[in-house]
Every structure is written in structure tokens, then in C-alpha cells.
Amino acid sequence: MINNILLCGVGGQGTVLTSKLVAACAMEKGFSVMSAETIGMAQKGGSVFSFLRIAEGEQICTPMFGTGMADIIIAFEPAEAVRMLSYLRKDGTVIVNSRPVMPVTAALKASDYNGKEMLDYLSTKVGNLTVVDGDRICRELGSPRALNMILLGVAVKSGVLPFTTDDAVEAMKRSVKPQFIELNEKALRYEV
Amino acid sequence: MHKEFLMGNAAIARGAIAAGLNLICGYPGTPSTEVLETTAKNNDGTIYVEWSVNEKAAMEVGAGAAYSGARTMVTMKQVGLNVASDPLMSLEYIGVKGGMVIMVADDPGPISSQTEQDTRHFASFSKLPCFDPSTVQEAYDMIQEAFEFSEKYHTPVFFRPTTRVCHAYASIDVKDKEEYKENKPEGFIKDSSRWVIFPRLSYNAHMNIEERNAELSDIFSGYGRNAVIPATAAGCRKGIASHGISWTYVREVLRGKEAPALFKVSTPFPFPEKAAVNFLKDLDEVLCIEELDPVIERELVYVCGKYHLNTRIIGKLTGHVKTAGENTCDSVRGDIGFFMGWGLQDAELPDIELPDAQPELPVRPPVLCAGCPHRASFYAVKQAMKGQKTIFCGDIGCYTLGNAMPLDMVDTCLCMGAGVNIAQGVGRIDPDTKCFAFVGDSTFFASAITGAVNAVYNQADMTLIVLDNSTTAMTGHQPHPGTGRTMMGQVVDKVNIEAVLRGVGLTAVETVDPLQLDKAVDTVKRVAAEKGVKAIIFRSPCAVLIKPDKPAVIDPDKCIQCRKCINSLGCPGIIISDGSVTIDNSLCSGCGLCTQVCPVGAISCGKEAE
Ligand SMILES: Cc1ncc(C[n+]2csc(CCOP(=O)(O)OP(=O)(O)O)c2C)c(N)n1
Ligand code: SF4
């Protein structure tokens, strides 16, 4: 069986880092991993994604997968979850951060994009949906940099990924600067 | 051997190091950049690593090293090869002593490029062997084989991954240090009959090249990475030919299914003709799944003609596969489904019903960062030239994003360094237009200096604006001659842009900080009014490289909600929240530009804001 994971968000939100951590956890457990990232121009405020695939042995032949195949979508922004929703398999899980990121195009049109419409739509379409108030939790933890670990923590607890919160904490400790370990551990273990 | 999780580009670098790399040089460009950066990061001090000033310089530095017996790699993106094509086309005849791999990354989509050109054509045009990897592991292994081929045949070879291989990650097997090959270059040995190009030499070399390539075509037919796989579906007389990342999509779509015959082409040039005949001989119909141009498809049509095979070849040339853009698992699933005559069921269309009543999604074109000094520079020139007839010739870099609304300050953009010359051309035909050319600092050194000389020599009337943010920002912040840092970790004298411009004869050369808006606007007004070729250097560091200041604060009692800040600057750090104009603290870097634009002084920054 191949585990297909899709991370999406807006350039600068830290999806790439999160996908690397997921990969590290999976490799630690002896799985093979492939992933594909958006790198380049789109990172400047554009829509970005990471495709990640985890499996035993040599089953994975490509880092990408098609629509209807993601077991889980971890979305850093509500509209980006909707944009990538066609990739979700039937009965798949969606973890979404509720804070919208307003693009300049929307501000110029004086539109009041606030993500609510997107969350409403997701709740009608997705059975396994967890909306995370990342902004509030970040404030509670005292740092806006904790968002990716909060979302990853929720995703791990959903049981779709092939490793535990403890595994994620261990892998995190090996990959971040010492001064961020405490914050990240709290974020990973946060109970939503 | 051990396992590591590596990016494709990192795997290429690590593979090259394992193959005994002595020298690597290149010019940054997505998606190729990380190859050189990874080499620098893993350099034990035995490899010479250089960001050259442009691709032509890189190709020539690389050639010199390879003449001297070094294992050499030159890296660039596909359009970079256009710049390096002059040395390339002659180097083909001269050849090399040490193995030389020209690593050129193509970008189907295109995702971060001006063109969708296909380097496989450059390989056949320059008659140089070409390797086209399809996975991260294959990239790691194949780059080492590419060095062997290059050295054995005394010729540079191409290594041509595409974006989805360059930027894919995978857990792969990599060699331990003890398994690395070591290459000790013997140095340059004088021999003018070998290293000096003359018509006579070229004639002889041309003969030899054609002979060698015929031989290589045979050898490549037996090369393990060019695979012919018989059909697993009983009695199936169909086949699919593919390459690169598309090959992995084909495998993904066929997973667990009865498959037609398959042909994987990893060396598009010289084409493995015998392997192709072997693949085609019992087939009625072959589908070619390629990205960029139908290179394999044309070769197969040619092979069918040459060997009188009655196989129908379909793909881009027959309108069965879309001609532009990248392939995806979905597009390949559709192409194969149609080709195999699968019903919708077999094509495994997604289960979820979409997109009924999907809300309208915000569009997110890439934008200049909050706090980007380029925004201030564009705004200053726009204010200064208001009401006058102008043209703003842009160039390639982050500042190309100055084209977006509301700045709308890029009227042309063609290729690196073109803006300064296009401005002159427009001025010749339209003499009452004030002609401006905007160029980034890295682009200036790469290819705008000759344009400035051209303007001075030919008595043009124009203003050159150099946007000096002390880095090559667009491609991920590489150093360049103006930064005073090299990839060998040295701190060296900076090449001074003002001195270069004065040296070639510009009379007015002024430098100003664009974030001091009034001063910047005055400078532009004054300098642009002069005759001749003049330059303004807007100097302020890229916002990503400096520690952000405290975010700006909007005083809600003063703000009249006029939205001038949003509508004139388009900064992503200024948003509308619950109907009012607000600063997004997670993005704002406190550059202070908006405080100078607000008509009622409602925005404050730094000390005042506290
Ligand atoms: C011939 C060629 N080589 C490389 C590139 C890739 N590339 C895109 S922008 C850029 C340089 C941008 O640096 P700079 O001019 O300093 O502008 P900045 O991005 O810092 O604003 C490069 C090298 C290209 N487009 N064309
Ligand atoms: S990376 Fe630097 S130069 Fe590029 S848009 Fe951002 S601030 Fe501007």
C-alpha cells in the first residue's frame, strides 16, 4: 500500500519544511519516500504544494499522483484546500488551517476574501474534516512560526500517517535549531 | 552504500562528486540552481566551485578545466544554454580530455522560465550525447555514467533533467566516501593541432563525430537505461514510448494493469536506433508520451520509414497528445486510456464529484515580497514620470513582477540583458518617448554591460535604472560580482557598478535609496531630463536578506479608508480585514514605503509607531 499525502498552501508558509519532516519520520520507520515540491517563482505568494508518497520497499515509481488519490490533504490555507480538493480520495482526510491569506489581487478588487466560504464548502464536501484555528494556537504558543508543526501534529493524530506523534517529535528534534525544539514539541503535541 | 533523502539536483551534485568532480561552474537559473549549491555545501576543499558571471563564461571556464584533464560540470537552465551556445558549438569539434558534463535543466510548463525549449534539440544540433534521467536515483547513478562516457569518447555530454526530476525528493542509495572515484588532472598539455580550432581541424573532427555517433547509437541500444519491455497483455500489439518524468507517470498509470509494450528512451541523442527497431517490429501502433517537443516521436517515425516498418506512431504530431505544457499523472492516464480503448471505469477517474458550486478561488499570481525595494524603485519612477510619454523596458529577475497591477511598470521583457537594447531600439523609432531600461544587479553583470556600451557608442538617449539589491534574488539569493563573496567562501573586492558605468562613458551616474521616496523621485526627475545615456542605481538590499523591522501600524482614528496605499503599491502586507485596511503583521517588514504614500499620515513605522 502506498500512502499519498498532499500539503498545500501559499508560498512562504512552510509547506516544504513540513513535507521534509514527514519524509524523515517515514524513513526512520524504514519506508521509502518520494516527494515533489513547488520551488521557484510560485514561492513568492503563489499557490504551492508538496506531493508525498510513502510505502514499503520499491513500490513507488513516481513522486506525483493523480486526482482522487490523496489519503490526506494538509492545507495551510482554506482556499488552497479547495483548490487541491480534487486530489482527495473518497473518504480521505482534510486538515485545514482556518486563517485566510489575502492575495494582492483580492485587496485591489476590494473584495473581502476571508476564507469562510471556503470552509463552508469543505464542510459540505469532506466527511473527515478538521479545521484548525492555527492563528489562535500560535498566539497561545507565543510564535507564528509554530503553524506547520501544529498542522502536522493534528495530521499525525488523525492516524492516516504511518508514524506516531512521538516519532514526529524525535525527527523534529534532529532537524531544527535547539532554541526551537521546545516550541515545536508543544505545537506537535497540541490537542485541538 | 547508504540511504539518504535527496532532492534530484542534490543527487546530481552528489553523483558528480562521487564520480571524482574537480571543477563545477554555472550561472543560476530555476530549476538547475541547487546542483552547484549542493556541490559547494559538500565541498571538502578539493573541488573548485564558481558562480560564473553568465553561462558563456561558465562554459568556457569549464572547457579550460576539461582540456586540462579535470572532471568538469557546467550547470544552467535551458535558456542559459542559448547564451553559452557559441562556445558549445565549437567545443563540439575540439572535444575534451577530462570528462565534461553540461547539466542543462529543462522546464516543461513552463513553471519558472521564459520558454519551453527542449535541450534534446541542442544535443542533436551540437551532435553531443544526451542523458535524460527519470528519477532521483537514476539521476544519481546516470550522472556518474555520463562522466565515464564523456571521458571515454573525449566529448562533452549533456545531462538534461526536467523540473519534476530536479525538484523531486526521494530516499535513494548513495555511495560512501570510500567508494568515490578520484580524478587527478594532469594539467594542460600544449598541442596546437588539438586545441586550436581551424577549418581543417573542423573538417576532420566532423568526420570523426559522425562516426562516433553512429557507434554510440549502437552502444546506447544496449545501454541498460534504454529499456524495451515486452507487453504483459496477451496478444497486445500496441506500445508506449516515453522518457524522463513522463516515464514514471506511465508506470504509475499502468501499475497493476496488463500493459502494452514499453520503450524508455534515456539517451535521446544519439538515438538508440536498434533498440527502437526491436521495440517497433511487432507493433501496430505506438503512443509517444513526451514533454516539450516530440523528439522521440519524430525519431520513431524516421525509424519506421528507414526500416519499412508498418507501425503507426501517434503523439503530439498527430494531435493525440497536447503539444505544450507539462504532463501529469492525470493527463497521461487520459492519453493512455484513450490509446488502449479503456472505458471511463478503467481510466480511474476521481470519485469525488466536482466542482458543483465550488466557490470562486482567489487567484495568486506571484508578487514582489512585502518590503521589496523594487516596489519603491518602480513607484518612484512612476511618480517622477507621470504625464510624460515613456517606455519602461524590463528585464529578467524578481523585478519582472513590477509588471503586475497596480505598479504596471514593465512594458517589455524578453531575455536577460535585452531591456537596455530594446529601449534604444524604441528610442530610434519614437524619439519623443522617454526610454527607460530596468535591470537587476546580477543581470547587469551577466549581460547588460555590453548594452550600456552600445548605447554610449551609438549616442542613444535613455535612462538605465540598475536595481541593486545586492543579490541574485529570483533564483534564490546567489552571490555575484557586486556582492564581494565567492562560492569558495572568499571575501573579495566588489565590482562597482557606478565605476563600470562611468568607465564606459556614461556622464550622469547617480545612486539613491529607493525607500527614501521624495529623494528618489527628485533624482529620477533630474536625471531623466538630461540628454544622452545616464543611469540611476537604486541601492537597497533584498527584503528577504535583512532582519525585518517592526511592522507598520495604521492608526484607525486617522485612516480615512481611501485605499491609496493598496491601490498604488500593491504590497501583500496591506490587506483588508473586516472591511478596513490593515497591516498583515506576519508579512510586513517595516520598510516604511506606505508611510510616505498615505495622504493623511495614518501609517507609521519604527520609532514613531511605538
Ligand atoms: C540566460 C538566463 N540565465 C539565467 C536565468 C535565470 N534567472 C532568472 S532571473 C535571474 C537573475 C535575477 O537577478 P537580478 O538581476 O539581480 O534581479 P533580482 O531577482 O535580484 O531582482 C536569473 C539568473 C535566465 N532567465 N536567463
Ligand atoms: S526576494 Fe527580494 S528582490 Fe525578490 S521580491 Fe522578495 S524582496 Fe524583492
Ligand code: SF4
Ligand atoms: S492610504 Fe492611509 S488613509 Fe488611505 S487607506 Fe491607506 S492607511 Fe488609510
